[in-house]
Amino acid sequence: MSKVSVALATYNGEKFIARQLNSLLFQRRLIDEVIITDDASTDNTADIIKNFIEKKRLLNWHLFVNEKNIGFLKNFKSAIEKTTGDVIFLCDQDDVWYKTKIDSMLNRFESDERVKALYSSFKVIDENDLFIRKYKSPMRSNNNLIKFKIMPFETVKINLSTICNYNVSPGCTLAFTREVRDVYLEKTKSVCIHDWELALIAAFLDGLYFFNTPLMNYRIHAENKIGISQFAQKNSKKKLALHYFRLNNAKKIYSYLKSLDVYRYLLSEDKLNVLNESICFAKNRMSALEEKKLGSIFNLYKYSNTYLKAVTFKGRLADIFCVLKK
Numbered sequence: 252m253s254k255v256s257v258a259l260a261t262y263n264g265e266k267f268i269a270r271q272l273n274s275l276l277f278q279r280r281l282i283d284e285v286i287i288t289d290d291a292s293t294d295n296t297a298d299i300i301k302n303f304i305e306k307k308r309l310l311n312w313h314l315f316v317n318e319k320n321i322g323f324l325k326n327f328k329s330a331i332e333k334t335t336g337d338v339i340f341l342c343d344q345d346d347v348w349y350k351t352k353i354d355s356m357l358n359r360f361e362s363d364e365r366v367k368a369l370y371s372s373f374k375v376i377d378e379n380d381l382f383i384r385k386y387k388s389p390m391r392s393n394n395n396l397i398k399f400k401i402m403p404f405e406t407v408k409i410n411l412s413t414i415c416n417y418n419v420s421p422g423c424t425l426a427f428t429r430e431v432r433d434v435y436l437e438k439t440k441s442v443c444i445h446d447w448e449l450a451l452i453a454a455f456l457d458g459l460y461f462f463n464t465p466l467m468n469y470r471i472h473a474e475n476k477i478g479i480s481q482f483a484q485k486n487s488k489k490k491l492a493l494h495y496f497r498l499n500n501a502k503k504i505y506s507y508l509k510s511l512d513v514y515r516y517l518l519s520e521d522k523l524n525v526l527n528e529s530i531c532f533a534k535n536r537m538s539a540l541e542e543k544k545l546g547s548i549f550n551l552y553k554y555s556n557t558y559l560k561a562v563t564f565k566g567r568l569a570d571i572f573c574v575l576k577k
Contacts, residue, residue: 253361254283255353256336260326264289264344265299266378272303274467280354285312288330291320292551296344322459327445332436339398339432341446343423347376347471352466356426359406365460368427368450370409370420371438371466371545374480392463393420397562401463409461411454411522413510413528414447416561419461421469427453434517442510455517498540505533532557536570543574 254295257275261268264472289297295340306310315333338360340353352371360366372393375383376567387394392401397419403405407419408510422445439448448458453459510528515523531552548570551558558567 253337254337256275256284256334259287259329261344263292263294265294265296278353279350286333287314289316290326291317294405321456340426347468368453371424373469374465376468406462409459410527414454418447419436430480438513440510502538505537
């Protein structure tokens with residue numbers, strides 16, 4: 252039987268952390284090890300966690316408090332480093348897991364050795380635990396994040412060409428094997444968002460999958476460190492049309508993909524071509540937005556398949572608009 256670890260990174264999460272801890276405690280398949288790294292919270296988060304562990308006598312739950320704030324990327328990496336399980340689940344401080352989450356996902360790892368990392372679907376709630384409902388496209392999946400149709404309860408492989416262009420689910424829905432963990436810890440430059448990088452490693456190993464059933468409530472609120480743009484408030488959506496916002500985002504994506512050079516040794520020629528094309532497209536889109544020339548934007552359609560996959564129709568229109576806008 253596989254050993255299960257949960258890597259939970261916290262920072263100033265006193266408002267919601269108790270609900271998340273309880274949802275971990277009452278999993279149908281008990282968790283073998285919970286690693287919690289607190290990033291020098293200035294509120295009562297660490298005390299709430301410490302008291303919870305002591306009150307419940309959870310000898311397999313371990314809290315580590317950073318002496319100073321190191322940022323969420325390094326904090327998650329620290330949590331992952333401390334795990335010893337065969338399968339590691341990423342966990343955010345403000346969500347709520349369904350009691351079947353560990354059991355349902357672990358079954359897919361144990362029944363198919365090809366699975367190196369697995370996402371689940373999710374439902375969205377607000378700070379009051381009320382569900383946020385949004386139109387779901389019949390041609391998309393996972394709250395419209397996946398740009399193709401997947402049947403309910405189906406487990407599908409996510410190809411490298413897809414995950415290179417966009418992340419298909421929040422990191423808190425991701426679990427991965429110790430093999431992926433070890434590659435990540437050995438090679439990461441801590442530039443790319445940690446969950447996307449872990450998913451990409453699994454795709455490099457030909458083992459990234461998605462399980463199309465909701466297994467947790469993903470919380471959107473004002474203090475989210477990283478949120479899902481489609482559920483963001485209107486004033487955040489307006490940023491999508493701002494030149495600075497789009498250019499800054501394009502620069503980040505290029506830097507993320509470029510940082511993956513360290514994994515080239517894992518790749519077949521076909522996969523290397525996919526990665527190279529994604530990096531090349533990201534660089535050219537960044538340059539086109541920097542130049543603010545309409546012709547440069549239209550030249551991106553030379554990578555038509557990549558542009559269509561990586562950027563939504565509204566996003567492509569926003570690229571044009573922010574270049575034309577003075």
